[in-house]
Structure formats: structure tokens, C-alpha cells
Amino acid sequence: GNDLLKCEAIKAQIEARDREITNAYAKDTQVINIHNARRYIGDRLIRTAAPHRILDPAHGPLIAVKLNILTRKTLGGFETDLDCRIFGQDGKIMPGLYAAGEAAGFGGGGMHGYRSLEGTFLGGCLFSGRNAGRAAAKAVG
Ligand SMILES: Cc1cc2nc3c(=O)[nH]c(=O)nc-3n(C[C@H](O)[C@H](O)[C@H](O)COP(=O)(O)OP(=O)(O)OC[C@H]3O[C@@H](n4cnc5c(N)ncnc54)[C@H](O)[C@@H]3O)c2cc1C
Known part of the structure; x- marks a missing residue:
């Protein structure tokens, strides 16, 4: 309902990522990390899904997920002793x-x-x- 998302920019980004995922000499750090993780058999079998092109019709249809920011933990608080x-x-x-x-x-x-x-x-x-x-x-x- 608004124009915050620029479809052309998102499409270009996805296409750039898809080019990297099939590129054996990928420079995209996230793609490299996925490939590296999958070199370890434990991660390949149960932790890291096999990567594929996002725009590959065999893996469609695409769905959009709206994310919201939340505070997971503050890492702050008061200074206390062990009796709190x-x-x-x-x-x-x-x-x-x-x-x-x-x-x-x-x-x-x-x-x-x-x-x-x-x-x-x-x-x-x-x-x-x-x-x-x-x-x-x-x-x-
Ligand atoms: C998505 C998520 C996943 C997590 N997963 C894990 C996990 O797997 N393992 C783990 O150990 N930890 C996990 N944590 C962290 C853990 O849940 C929190 O550290 C913990 O719940 C904090 O407890 P708390 O009682 O200090 O604060 P909270 O649970 O935040 O409680 C504070 C309460 O104070 C109330 N409050 C705030 N202001 C006021 C006010 N002015 N008057 C009255 N009441 C007020 C709030 O409504 C809230 O109910 C996770 C946290 C999140 C958000």
C-alpha cells in the first residue's frame, strides 16, 4: 500500500545474488559462507539448506514476509552484587x-x-x- 519498496531495485539485487549463487568464484560473502559451511558434512546434512537461485521457478512461488524490529535483549541493566x-x-x-x-x-x-x-x-x-x-x-x- 505504499511506495517504500522499489521493485526494480529489489529485482536487481535478487538477480545479482542469483548470479553469485551459481558462480564457482563468487565474491558475495554470504554466498561464500554458505558454501564454506556446507563443506562440513554435519552442516551440509542438517543445518544449511542447499542454496539455489531465488528466481528459479522450481523453487517458487516467492512470498513476502514483513519483518519487525524488536529488542531481543538489552545487554544493559543495573550494576548489582550477587544478592542482586x-x-x-x-x-x-x-x-x-x-x-x-x-x-x-x-x-x-x-x-x-x-x-x-x-x-x-x-x-x-x-x-x-x-x-x-x-x-x-x-x-x-
Ligand atoms: C525472541 C527472543 C528469544 C530468546 N531466546 C532465548 C533463549 O533461547 N534462551 C535464553 O536463555 N534467553 C532467550 N531470550 C532472552 C530471554 O528471554 C530474556 O533475557 C528474558 O526473558 C528476560 O527476562 P526479564 O524478566 O528480565 O525481562 P522481560 O521478560 O522482558 O520482562 C520484563 C517485564 O516488565 C514489563 N514492564 C516493562 N515496563 C514496565 C512498567 N513500566 N511497568 C510494569 N511492567 C513493565 C514488561 O511488560 C515485561 O513483562 C530470548 C529473548 C527473545 C526476545
């Missing part, structure tokens, strides 16, 4: 204030260290919630 108590800007604990989940810092309070891997956030989020709850309960006796 929050440090203020002066570096001192702010009494009575706790954070859990992503709000407790990188990947749920940094429970997995500085190099949290994709897919390891939920555990840290839950664990920091437990720590915060226990520390708060202990604080009020």
Missing part, C-alpha cells in the same frame, strides 16, 4: 533496592560471567530473581 542489590552511582549499595532478570545486568546479573552465550540468558534471569527474593526476604528477617 543495586549499586548507586557513588558505588555504594542502595538499601532496599534489588534487580532481577535483565535489569540485574548483562544476561541476568552476569551469572554466566562476561561472555554469556546466546541462549543462556533465561537461566541467569531466573537465578537472579531467586537471589534477589532470598536476599530481600533475609533483609527483612
